[in-house]
Amino acid sequence: MSGRETVSTRLGPVEQIPLGEGRAFLVGDEPVAVFRPRSGGLSALRAVCPHRGGPLADGLVDAELVMCPLHNHQFRLRSGECVSGGGVSGVAAYTASDDDGELVVSLVTPDG
Amino acid sequence: MTAAEAADGRARLVVVGNGMSGARALEEILARGGGERFAITVFGDEPYGNYNRILLSEVLANAAAEDTDDDEIFLNPRSWYDENGIALHAGVRVVRIDRHAKVVYGDDGSVTPYDTLILATGSRSFFPPMDGMWAGDTELTPGVFGFRSLEDATGMLRHVKGRHTAVVIGGGLLGLEAAAGLQAHGLAVHVVHPTEVLMNQQLEAEASKVLRSKLEGMGMHMHLGVKTTEILVEGGAVSGVRFTDDSTLACDTVVVTAGIRPNIGLAMVSGLETQRAIVVDDRMRSVDDDDIFVVGECAQHRGEVYGVVGPLWEQAAVLADVVTGANPDAEYHGSRLATKLKVAGVDVAQMGVKTPERESDEFVQFSETGRGVYQTVVIREGTLIGATLVGDVSKVAALTQAFDSRSALPAERVKLLFDLGSAEDAASAADLPDDTQICHCNGVSKGDLVGCVHDGAESVSACMAATRAGKGCGSCKGLVTEVVEAASGGAGVADPADSYYVPAIPLDKPALMAEIRSRGLKSVSAVFEALAPEGRDHVGSKMGLTALLRMMWPDDYVDERDGRFINDRVHANIQRDGTFSVVPRMSGGVTSPDQLRRIADVAEKHEIPMVKLTGGQRIDLLGVPKEKLREVWADLDMPSGWAYGKSFRTVKTCVGTDFCRFGLGDSTQLGIDLEERYKGVEGPAKMKLAVSGCPRNCAESMVKDVGLVAVEGGSWQIYVGGAAGATIRKGDVLATVDSHDEALTLVGRFLQYYRENANWLERTYDFVPRMGLDYLIGVVVDDVEGLAAGLDVRMQEAVDAYADPWAADQTEATPGQFHDSLPLIPLSQVPVRS
Ligand code: SRM
Ligand SMILES: Cc1cc2nc3c(=O)[nH]c(=O)nc-3n(C[C@H](O)[C@H](O)[C@H](O)COP(=O)(O)OP(=O)(O)OC[C@H]3O[C@@H](n4cnc5c(N)ncnc54)[C@H](O)[C@@H]3O)c2cc1C
Ligand code: SF4
Numbered sequence: 001m002s003g004r005e006t007v008s009t010r011l012g013p014v015e016q017i018p019l020g021e022g023r024a025f026l027v028g029d030e031p032v033a034v035f036r037p038r039s040g041g042l043s044a045l046r047a048v049c050p051h052r053g054g055p056l057a058d059g060l061v062d063a064e065l066v067m068c069p070l071h072n073h074q075f076r077l078r079s080g081e082c083v084s085g086g087g088v089s090g091v092a093a094y095t096a097s098d099d100d101g102e103l104v105v106s107l108v109t110p111d112g
Numbered sequence: 113m114t115a116a117e118a119a120d121g122r123a124r125l126v127v128v129g130n131g132m133s134g135a136r137a138l139e140e141i142l143a144r145g146g147g148e149r150f151a152i153t154v155f156g157d158e159p160y161g162n163y164n165r166i167l168l169s170e171v172l173a174n175a176a177a178e179d180t181d182d183d184e185i186f187l188n189p190r191s192w193y194d195e196n197g198i199a200l201h202a203g204v205r206v207v208r209i210d211r212h213a214k215v216v217y218g219d220d221g222s223v224t225p226y227d228t229l230i231l232a233t234g235s236r237s238f239f240p241p242m243d244g245m246w247a248g249d250t251e252l253t254p255g256v257f258g259f260r261s262l263e264d265a266t267g268m269l270r271h272v273k274g275r276h277t278a279v280v281i282g283g284g285l286l287g288l289e290a291a292a293g294l295q296a297h298g299l300a301v302h303v304v305h306p307t308e309v310l311m312n313q314q315l316e317a318e319a320s321k322v323l324r325s326k327l328e329g330m331g332m333h334m335h336l337g338v339k340t341t342e343i344l345v346e347g348g349a350v351s352g353v354r355f356t357d358d359s360t361l362a363c364d365t366v367v368v369t370a371g372i373r374p375n376i377g378l379a380m381v382s383g384l385e386t387q388r389a390i391v392v393d394d395r396m397r398s399v400d401d402d403d404i405f406v407v408g409e410c411a412q413h414r415g416e417v418y419g420v421v422g423p424l425w426e427q428a429a430v431l432a433d434v435v436t437g438a439n440p441d442a443e444y445h446g447s448r449l450a451t452k453l454k455v456a457g458v459d460v461a462q463m464g465v466k467t468p469e470r471e472s473d474e475f476v477q478f479s480e481t482g483r484g485v486y487q488t489v490v491i492r493e494g495t496l497i498g499a500t501l502v503g504d505v506s507k508v509a510a511l512t513q514a515f516d517s518r519s520a521l522p523a524e525r526v527k528l529l530f531d532l533g534s535a536e537d538a539a540s541a542a543d544l545p546d547d548t549q550i551c552h553c554n555g556v557s558k559g560d561l562v563g564c565v566h567d568g569a570e571s572v573s574a575c576m577a578a579t580r581a582g583k584g585c586g587s588c589k590g591l592v593t594e595v596v597e598a599a600s601g602g603a604g605v606a607d608p609a610d611s612y613y614v615p616a617i618p619l620d621k622p623a624l625m626a627e628i629r630s631r632g633l634k635s636v637s638a639v640f641e642a643l644a645p646e647g648r649d650h651v652g653s654k655m656g657l658t659a660l661l662r663m664m665w666p667d668d669y670v671d672e673r674d675g676r677f678i679n680d681r682v683h684a685n686i687q688r689d690g691t692f693s694v695v696p697r698m699s700g701g702v703t704s705p706d707q708l709r710r711i712a713d714v715a716e717k718h719e720i721p722m723v724k725l726t727g728g729q730r731i732d733l734l735g736v737p738k739e740k741l742r743e744v745w746a747d748l749d750m751p752s753g754w755a756y757g758k759s760f761r762t763v764k765t766c767v768g769t770d771f772c773r774f775g776l777g778d779s780t781q782l783g784i785d786l787e788e789r790y791k792g793v794e795g796p797a798k799m800k801l802a803v804s805g806c807p808r809n810c811a812e813s814m815v816k817d818v819g820l821v822a823v824e825g826g827s828w829q830i831y832v833g834g835a836a837g838a839t840i841r842k843g844d845v846l847a848t849v850d851s852h853d854e855a856l857t858l859v860g861r862f863l864q865y866y867r868e869n870a871n872w873l874e875r876t877y878d879f880v881p882r883m884g885l886d887y888l889i890g891v892v893v894d895d896v897e898g899l900a901a902g903l904d905v906r907m908q909e910a911v912d913a914y915a916d917p918w919a920a921d922q923t924e925a926t927p928g929q930f931h932d933s934l935p936l937i938p939l940s941q942v943p944v945r946s
């Protein structure tokens with residue numbers, strides 16, 4: 001993705017995402033699922049499950065993972081890596097942050 | 113005698129398409145005496161008899177070494193047609209069918225009448241739209257080829273002399289065959305494929321990787337995850353290709369193998385139903401015209417279009433049975449696909465599913481990358497439902513047999529892939545070489561697991577925790593268990609984790625409930641915090657805990673919506689495209705004109721894609737977007753049917769004494785009363801009931817979680833633990849009661865005992881045999897443990913606490929509860945039926 005300008009989009013109050021759940025947003029043309037685990041912080045993944053297109057924002061979430069509601073594949077919230085095997089690829093991970101109560105998402109891989 | 117009948121009294125049979133399936137259908141028809149019955153005419157737009165398309169790969173590859181014997185490829189030379197009195201029009205294309213006059217028009221101006229017509233027009237190469245592909249309206253740029261016909265193959269053979277570099281667009285089966293063929297002629301070959309998975313129709317990612325490294329080892333260049341955007345042309349011939357990232361590659365030959373498309377133009381202009389191909393019924397007839405049969409790659413049967421010859425042979429046999437009258441009732445029911453191929457010299461066999469699809473599917477995986485061998489089998493409930501073999505197909509015969517006959521499999525699944533010590537008869541996981549990879553997700557070998565046991569790990573779960581084996585997709589757990597058990601001397605190491613109610617909390621259900629009660633834990637997060645190691649929450653445990661807490665604290669449970677599965681958050685079933693289904697309650701399967709009118713109005717107003725009667729005697733509105741759920745509920749003005757929950761679902765009934773001349777009890781009323789009373793009560797799994805008015809048992813009461821049957825003398829027999837879903841089990845008689853009220857009470861008490869004691873997701877068909885029928889009768893009917901009163905009280909509390917979720921969630925329970933979760937993504941995967 002070199003050469004692509006980083007877009008940060010402000011998406012309104014963090015509170016639109018209930019604690020422990022995810023919600024989907026559009027960032028430019030990209031559907032992004034943002035999660036707010038109970039353990040704290042925010043994470044963002046492409047909203048479409050790489051397995052068969054399931055809505056990841058509807059998945060169950062814990063401190064580390066989201067589980068797609070269609071066939072239960074699991075993805076790391078931080079990296080998008082698929083940990084449930086079966087040859088399913090990972091999903092793009094993006095950066096989400098809480099800027100004084102406001103949700104900010106940019107389409108770059110989070111560091112670390 | 114009709115005008116269409118031949119002069120000699122035989123009916124006229126016309127075949128359009130003289131490829132593999134057309135010719136096969138003819139052979140089958142002749143074998144059933146069709147030669148006497150029919151005057152046969154065949155049109156084929158290729159200018160020869162019939163040849164074996166499968167051998168084209170060899171034609172292309174072999175001609176490099178020696179001159180191929182052209183005759184070998186012909187299945188039916190022109191003389192065969194003469195000998196069988198068949199009029200062959202080779203090189204003639206049929207351009208239109210007049211179904212009323214029953215004639216076909218050829219592009220040579222001929223008009224041929226038929227009584228029976230067979231379409232076997234096959235497929236053609238698909239050329240994706242791209243600059244530089246075409247030199248004229250129908251002519252490819254010199255140097256560009258498809259790979260479908262003998263002409264394509266011979267054209268390539270004429271072209272390759274003195275060429276250096278070929279690009280093959282599309283890394284499926286045909287592309288790799290073409291690539292190998294061209295490589296044999298000394299060309300450097302580049303395969304361009306839009307995804308990372310070569311041959312993705314047949315192979316899953318891991319198998320494809322092994323194939324890829326084998327092909328790369330043979331010197332092929334792979335460009336995966338890349339698309340070609342343009343074919344570069346210089347001096348009227350191919351000079352290179354351009355990729356999506358704008359880079360280019362010089363070449364003098366391009367082969368386009370980006371898929372095939374059924375030839376359905378003729379059927380379309382002639383008014384036959386076509387979707388992906390020409391739609392046929394089980395007799396291989398067009399659904400529009402009983403005189404037109406269809407066979408081969410141009411036929412779409414029950415939604416499937418086949419692209420290999422096995423199924424086509426089966427279709428041809430059924431078609432011949434019907435057409436000749438040898439067996440007018442013959443039916444084709446689809447084919448299970450088993451393919452064995454040699455792809456560029458590498459053996460590949462594939463049958464059935466590629467990967468496990470359900471949590472309970474067993475998956476055995478073996479990979480030896482060094483040797484380029486990769487093998488998997490998928491087993492569902494003891495039956496082989498899929499196998500993939502790359503590099504070593506020595507077991508394909510036995511596997512195909514097990515796959516086709518659905519026969520019993522060896523208890524040690526590895527035997528499916530290896531002749532483990534067949535001589536010494538000591539076959540087991542113990543005989544696997546140490547470097548065999550057992551867990552593919554986490555790269556754990558047998559040696560790693562054995563080492564773990566030697567280091568003191570005592571249980572399967574300890575080994576899994578230490579090595580992460582089985583922690584990926586989990587499909588190798590069976591094999592991991594076998595290896596660990598063998599390594600620890602065969603002593604089955606009991607795995608405490610098996611008894612946990614949910615995986616994240618090391619307690620069984622009674623202990624967990626005791627902790628929850630004594631600590632007063634009323635929310636899922638509180639349970640994790642207090643009882644999970646390091647207080648960590650866990651996706652796979654949330655649903656089970658939510659259900660448990662809702663059962664334990666009907667009134668003051670702390671409702672954390674994130675603990676619920678999406679279905680329970682929005683009170684509807686999620687569908688494959690992210691929309692939802694809406695099933696209103698229709699107690700006892702009884703409805704009214706007013707309800708039906710409202711359902712019809714809602715379906716029209718909201719353009720519901722499908723309205724369907726369910727197997728549970730009610731009506732399903734399918735394909736509702738999440739954002740519209742509340743509007744649909746409000747317009748329906750009916751209560752939720754709980755088709756989504758691990759909860760009390762439906763009570764099927766029969767008409768009983770109301771109308772039936774055999775009715776002994778009022779089954780309809782009892783069913784309605786049961787459903788009204790216990791509606792939506794949640795539990796460890798679904799609870800489905802039925803009430804039948806006499807032992808003819810029209811409501812199928814013996815295969816329900818709880819089923820009631822009216823018997824002579826005004827009594828009801830109560831069956832429990834029946835099933836006819838994934839498992840079939842006849843229910844056991846819990847009791848025979850004399851009144852309607854007794855029936856209601858006893859059913860409630862049994863369900864409450866089940867709610868409190870069954871494991872998460874344990875249906876009654878497992879619960880009843882686990883507890884034992886006598887024990888259950890003791891507790892529930894005879895009250896030997898003095899639990900009855902408490903069970904009744906707690907069930908009453910659950911009944912009292914019930915609120916219809918559709919009414920309750922008319923205002924959002926959480927922000928964005930009903931927001932779309934796939935913004936901008938078109939909902940295309942669900943067909944709309946009207
Ligand atoms: C709608 C319906 C099919 C239909 O069109 O008729 C249906 C649809 C589903 N069934 Fe069913 N089942 C339906 C009647 C049945 C029946 C027959 C019955 O209820 O009388 C059975 C056999 C009885 C039984 O429950 O055992 C049945 C046995 C299953 C099973 C296997 C359960 C088992 O342990 O044997 C599953 C899978 C599961 O529960 O894990 C399942 C799962 C499903 C799910 C929920 C799949 C899923 O997990 O998403 C389907 C939801 C589709 C959707 O998107 O809406 N469905 N399913 C039926 C709804 C009945 C209703 O009015 O509520
Ligand atoms: C290179 C290659 C390798 C293959 N390898 C394998 C393999 O290993 N295993 C396997 O199972 N399958 C293989 N296949 C697939 C297999 O060849 C096809 O599934 C099979 O040929 C389909 O038979 P068909 O009769 O439906 O179509 P075709 O064999 O394509 O026959 C259709 C015929 O109808 C003619 N036709 C079309 N429209 C008209 C018209 N309007 N008027 C007159 N004639 C018309 C066409 O010219 C063609 O001759 C391979 C295919 C290719 C190209
Ligand atoms: S049987 Fe049930 S689960 Fe399976 S496809 Fe049909 S509705 Fe879905």
Ligand code: FES
Nearest residue numbers: 049052054068071
């Ligand atoms: S679509 Fe996400 S797991 Fe299948």
